């Protein structure tokens with residue numbers, strides 16, 4: 582088991598409840614995860630897509646533990 586914590590929110594619960602993550606294009610927070618993969622340095626890379634306008638963003642999360 583590994584715990585995922587958003588790098589910007591060191592004490593936050595796992596990624597599903599990330600706060601402050603919003604679409605830069607339309608400002609909504611309804612983002613679904615398109616895919617998840619391992620990045621360098623023990624990071625997890627998630628690509629997310631806005632349900633409203635389809636704009637995509639990539640987030641990096643650090644694996645703790």
Ligand SMILES: [Zn+2]
Pocket residue numbers: 604605606607608609631632633634635636
């Ligand atoms: Zn959007």
